[in-house]
Amino acid sequence: xxxxxxxxxxxxxxxxxxxxxxxxxxxxxxxxxxxxxxxxxxxxxxxxxxxxxxxxxxxxxxxxxxxxxxxxxxxxxxxxxxxxxxxxxxxxxxxxxxxxxxxxxxxxxxxxxxxxxxxxxxxxxxxxxxxxxxxxxxxxxxxxxxxxxxxxxxxxxxxxxxxxxxxxxxxxxxxxxxxxxxxxxxxxxxxxxxxxxxxxxxx
Numbered sequence: 001x002x003x004x005x006x007x008x009x010x011x012x013x014x015x016x017x018x019x020x021x022x023x024x025x026x027x028x029x030x031x032x033x034x035x036x037x038x039x040x041x042x043x044x045x046x047x048x049x050x051x052x053x054x055x056x057x058x059x060x061x062x063x064x065x066x067x068x069x070x071x072x073x074x075x076x077x078x079x080x081x082x083x084x085x086x087x088x089x090x091x092x093x094x095x096x097x098x099x100x101x102x103x104x105x106x107x108x109x110x111x112x113x114x115x116x117x118x119x120x121x122x123x124x125x126x127x128x129x130x131x132x133x134x135x136x137x138x139x140x141x142x143x144x145x146x147x148x149x150x151x152x153x154x155x156x157x158x159x160x161x162x163x164x165x166x167x168x169x170x171x172x173x174x175x176x177x178x179x180x181x182x183x184x185x186x187x188x189x190x191x192x193x194x195x196x197x198x199x200x201x202x203x
Contacts, residue, residue: 015046015050015054016054017068018044018045018046019044019046019051019054019055019061020064020068021065021068022040022041022043022044023040023043023061023062023064023065024065024066024068024069025043026039026040026043027040027062027065027111028111031110031111032058032062032111036058037051037052037058037061062111063128066108066112067128069108070132073097073101074135076097077093077139078139080093080097081093081094081139081143086147086152087143087144087146087147087150087152087153088152088199088200090143090146091143091144091147091192091195091196091199092192092196094139094140094143095165095191095192096188098165098169098188099169099184099188101169101173102170102172102173102184102188103173103176103184110177112129133166136166137159137162137163137166138162140162140165140166141158141159141161141162142158144156144158144161144162144199145158151201152200152201153199153200153201154200154201156199165195168191169188172187172188
């Protein structure tokens with residue numbers, strides 16, 4: 001690829017990311033159905049035509065925005081996990097990421113549910129979401145199992161415990177919508193402290 005072509009591709013990717021970030025902000029604030037592509041264009045500082053040059057529809061734009069968010073989330077999470085020297089420390093980092101997601105989910109969770117519930121592509125949307133959930137579950141279960149194998153954690157059903165952890169934070173995310181004064185950080189700290197104590201192989 002020539003240098004001018006490479007530069008054009010870089011600018012194209014930067015503009016695409018700019019649009020995705022604007023879409024996530026606008027859809028999260030207004031809701032998928034209430035927001036218009038023109039709102040996203042205004043937020044991104046581009047024309048509607050530019051958005052449709054990258055994405056065929058508002059539905060495709062939302063899907064791409066959600067996938068981009070989760071890709072960034074996963075990249076940041078994995079980089080932090082690599083720096084830990086014990087399963088307990090790694091699990092605490094994971095829970096910190098889940099807490100951050102629960103906080104972000106104040107806008108994202110209702111957005112996804114609104115789109116999924118009314119989408120003509122409900123099955124495809126559900127498959128996309130379940131794939132992401134399973135991928136994250138595998139990461140958590142892997143950390144727990146490594147702790148068990150190393151003798152740091154007592155033997156447990158790592159996969160089902162991972163699902164339970166994820167469900168706990170989905171619940172906290174939902175609660176923050178209903179209870180704005182809920183101290184998410186304090187609830188998360190109490191949860192991980194009790195979980196590590198229960199998993200510990202030390203008597």
